[in-house]
Amino acid sequence: MKKILLVPIALLLGFYSFSQTQVRYLDSLGQTLHSLSEANQLQAINKIPYDKFVGDVRTSENLFFKGVDLAIKLEDSTTLGDIYLKLGQIYAYKENFEKRTEYVLKSIKIYESLGKHVKAGIAYGQLGYNLKYSDMENALRYMRKGIKLLEQEKNTTEIDPLYDNYGIVLTINKKRDSALFYTKKSLNLKKKLKDSVGLGYGYANVATVYADDNKLELAKIYIDSSSAVRTKIKDSYGIAVNYTHLADVLLKQNLFSDAIKNYQISASLAKKGKYKGLERYCYESISNAYVQMNDYKQAYLFGKKFQTLKDSVLNIETSNKVEQLKIEFETEKKENEILLQRADLAEKERDISEKNSFILGLAGLAAVISLLGFLVYNQQKLKNKQLKKEGELKEALVKIETQNHLQEQRLRISRDLHDNIGAQLTFIISSLDNLKYGFKLPDNLNVKLETISQFTTSTIYELRDTIWAMNKSEISIEDLQSRISNFIEKANTSSDAINFNFQVNKEVNSNKLFTSVQGMNIYRIIQEAVNNALKYANATVIDVQIFSKNDDFELIITDNGTGFNIKDVTDGNGLQNIKKRAHDLNAKLDIISSENQGTKIHVYKFENT
Template sequence: MGLNYRLLVLVFLLFANLSAQTSKAKIDSINAILVQNSAIKTDSLFTIFQQNLENAQTLNYPKGIGEAFQKIATLYGYEGDLDARLEYNFKALRIFEQHELRMEEAYLNAEIGYQMKRDDMTKAEAYMNRGMKLAEQEVYENVLDRIYNNYGVLKEMQGQLDSALYFYEKGLELVKKRDFTEGYPYSYSNLGGVYGQQGKYDLARNYFEKARQIREEIGDQKGIAENFTQIGEVYLAEGKNQEAISYFKKAVPVAHAQDYRFLEQYTYQQLSQAYKNLRQTDSALFYLERYGVFKDSINGLEVNKKIAELNLNYETEKKENQILEQRAQLAEKDLEVRRKNAFIYGSLALAFILGLLGYLIYSRQKLKNSQLQKEHELQVALAKIETQNRLQEQRLRISRDLHDNIGSQLTFIISSIDNLKYQLKDADSGILEKLSMISAFTSTTINELRDTIWAMNKEKISVEDLQTRISNFIERAQSSKDSVQFSFDFNTKQAPDFIFTSIEGVNIYRVIQEAVNNALKYAEAQNIQVTMQVWDADQFKVAVVDDGNGFDLKNHQQGNGLGNMKKRVQDIGATLQIETQPTQGTRVILQSK
C-alpha cells in the first residue's frame, strides 16, 4: 500500500513538473513577442503582457516576471509615459539581480541608460557602461549588438560622431555574425543618422532605405514609420522641403495606426518646419497645432488637469441648478432602468443557458460522430489487414504447390531424360541431341520457376535481395558461355534501404534476363555489362550493354522477347529505351519515370 502511494505521488509530481515546464515555455514565447514589429495594437499588448506577468507570478517564475515587466516598460515608452517606463524597468532589474539572471541584467542596465539619455547623460552613460561591461565579460553576443548600437546613440547625442560610428559598426558586425534579421534595421538606421549629420546625405538615405526594406519584410510597422521620418529629415537638412514633406506624410498614418504617439508628435513638428521653409504659413500653422495637441496629450497631463479644474469651477455654479433638476428626473428613470436591466439580464441569462445546452448537444453529437468515424476507419483497416493476410497465405500456398508439385515433377523429367540418354547412348545422335535440348529447357524452366516462387513469397523486394538474384543469374550465364566476359555494377550508396514491390522486382529481373539472353543467343557478344543505380524518391535505372552484332531497330520485326520486355516495363510504370545499330552493339535502358 505504501509503495503504491509513493508511486502515485511520484507520478503526480512528474506531471506537475511537466505542466510547469509547459507553462514556462508559453510565458517565454509571449515575452518573446517583438513590440516593435507586432501587428497587435498597444492596448491589446498591454493586456497580453499584464496577463503574462500574472501567470509568471503565479508560477513564481523569475525570468518570466522580469521580462514581462520589461515588455510593459517598452509599451509605456511608446505611449510617451517615460516615468512609468522607468518604474517598470527598475522592477525588472531588481528581479534579474536577485535571481542572478546575468544576461537579462546586462541588457536591461544598458536599456535603462539608453532611456535616461535625454534627462541625465551622466547617469545614462553609467548604466550603459555597467551593462556593456557585464555583457562583454560573459560574451553575451545576442545582447551586445543592441548595447553597442544604443551606446552609439549616446555618443551621437554628445556630438562624438566618430565614437558613435565605431560602436554602430561594432553592433553591425555582431548582427552579421549572428545573421540576426531584426538587428539589421537598427544598425543601418543608426549609421544613416550619423552620415546625415556629417552631410553625407546620399549615404544616409541609402542606409535608411536598406533598414526600411528589411522592416517591410519582417512587418515592423513602427520601424517603417521611423525610417520614413528619418529619410524626410535628411531631405529637410538638404533643403529639399517637398521631398521631406512626402516622406513625413508617409510616416504619420503608419505611426498613428501603430499608436506610436511620440513619433507622430515629432513628425508633425518636422512637417510644420518644412512648410515654414516653403513659406506656406497655413500648412505650417496647421501641423504646428497638431504637434501642440500631441505634445499636450503626451507631456502635458498636469496642465490638462489644471485646465479641467478651472473649467469645472467655472461650470459648477451653472450646473448646480441643472443637477437638482436632473436628480428628480433620474429618480423617476432609475426604476424604469432597473426594470429594463432585469429584463435584459434575464433574457441574456436565458439565451446563455440555451446556447450552452445547444453547444453541449452539438459537442456530444460531434464526439459521437467522431467515434463512429474512428470505428469505421478501424474496421476498414482491420479488413484490409485481414485481406492482405489472406493474400499472403494464398501466395505462400501457391508457391509451395509450385515448388512441391511442379518443381518435383520437372526434376523427375530431367532425371528420366538423363536415364533415357544413358540407356540410348548408342542411339541416333539426333535423338540424343533432342533429349539434351529437352533437359536444358526443363532446367531453365526450373530456374524460372524458382524465380517466380522467389517473387511470390515476398510483398517487397530489397535492393540487396535483387542484387543477389541478378548476380546468381549472371554467374549461371557466365558458366554457360566461358568465352563471354560479364561485368555487373550495382550502385546503392545513395539509397541503401531502397525497396521494390514484388512486381517491380520480378519485372526488372526478367527484363535483365531477356536482354542478357538476347545478347548471348543472337548478338554473338563478347562483352556484356549490366549496371543498376538507385537513389531517393523511388528512382532507379538499369542498363544492359553488349558489343554484339546489333540490329536495325526500324526495320527489325519485333518478336516475343522485345514485346515481353516492353509489356513488363509498362506494368511497373517505367520507360524502356533500346539503342542499337548493325555492328555497333546494343544498349537496353530501363528507367523509372
C-alpha cells in the first residue's frame, strides 16, 4: 500500500509549481499580445496548448473571447471555428452545459460551411463526448460520425483523441471489450506520434476500463504510467484527475482511508484549478466512502459540500422539470381516484336497487303504499348523496386544475426570473470582473466596483431563494432546515471569527407543512436576524433554534453581541422587515435586547400553521 501512495505524494509536492507555471504562461502571453499585430495576436491565442488553457480556465476564457473579436474583425472563419471549439472545452470544465453545446455547434457550422472535414470530425467527437451522461444514444452517434469523417480523411493525428474518448463513452455504456480496443488503439497511436500530453490521458483511460472491469492491479499499473507522464510534462489537470483514478481503485479494494486521502488531495487541487465537476465528484465519493465505514457524521459533512457545489443554475432548471413531472403524476393519480369513487358509487346504487326490488316482491300488496313511500324517500336520499359526492368530485377536479395552473404560472415566472433577470445579473458581475482585471483602475473605483459586485451577488442569492419558494406549493420543516443550513454554512464560511449554532429540536413535527409564503417569511426572519448580528452586533456566537411548545411552532435567534436599548433605537430596515414578516405570519414577536447583553428574537404562536 505504501508503494501505491508514493506517486500521489510526489505529484502533490510538484503540483503547485506546475499550476503556477501554467498561470505564468498565460499571464506572459497576455502581457506580450499588445506588442504584436492583430493577425499575430489571433494566431498566438489560437495556439495556446490544451494543457495550458485547462490549467487556468478563467484567464483562458478571457483570452479566447479576445480571439473571437479578432477573428471576426479579420474575417478569419477557420480560426474563429477553432476558438469556438476551445471555448466549448472551457465551458465543459466550468460545467456550463448550455454554453458548452452552443460553442461546439457554432464551430461545427463554420467547419461544414468551409468544407473542413477533419475539423468538423473533431468537433462532432467533442459534441458526442459532452453528451455521454445526458444522452447516450446521440453521444455514440455524434462520436461515430466524427470518427467516420477522420477515417475518410486518413488523419491519424486528430483521430487519436477521438478513439480515446469513444472508448470512455463505451465504458460508461458497459461495452468493456470495445472500450479496451479503442483506448489501447489510441494509446498505441500516441506512442507512435510521441504525443506527450496525450499519453497521460491514454494510460489513464485504459486504467479506467480495467477498473470498471474490476481488474484493479492492471488499473494501478496504467495509473502509475499516466502519473509519471503527467508529472514530467506538468499537466496540472491530469495530476488532479490521477488522484481520483487511484482513489476509485482503492475504494473498490475497500481501502477506505487511503481512498479518502487521495480524493481529498484531488478535491483540493480541483478547487485551486476551478475544476468544479472534479471537485464535486470527489466530495460525493468521500461521502460514500464514509457511509461504507459507518462514519455518518463525516459522510454528512462531505455530502453537504457535494450538495453545495451541486446547487447551481442547472439544479434550479432540473428541479423545475422534476416538479412538473410530479404535478403530472399527482394529477393523473387523483383523476384515477375520482374514477374509482364514481365506479364505487354506481356499484352501490345498483346493489341498493336490487335489494329494494327484492323487498318489494316479498312485502306483498298490503305493504305497497308504505314500501313505495319508503322507496321514494330512500331513492331521494341516495340521489342527494350522489349529487353531494359528484359536487365534491367536481370541486376536487377544479381544485386540481387550479393548482396545476398556479404551479405552471410559478414555473413560468421562475424560469423568466432565472433566464432574464438572473442572466442579466450574472452578466453584470462578469462585466465588473472584466473591468477590474482588464484595466488598471484607481483604488477608489476598484472599491466601488467590488461593492457593486457584492450587492449584485447578494441579489442573485435572494433571487434564487425567491425561485426556490415559488417552485413549491408547500414547504416542509425538512425543506426549511436544508435551506437554513445552507445559509448558515455560507455565513459560517465567510465569518471565521463567529461560532454559528443551528438546531431543530426532536419534538418538532417533521411532517408540518407551511405555504410557500409562510416558509419564505420564516427563512427571511432568520436571514435578517443573522445578518444584523453579523453587521452591527460584533457577536462571536449566534444561535438559531427551532422547537415546538404545546404543539406550537417557535423560533429563537440569539447572539452575544453589543445589543441595544430598544427604547432609544429607531427601527431600521432590518427590524422593520422582521416585524413585517412576523405580522404576515400572524405570529407574535418579542425582541429582547440591552446594551452589552446581546439580542434575542423570539417568534411564536403562529396562526393557521
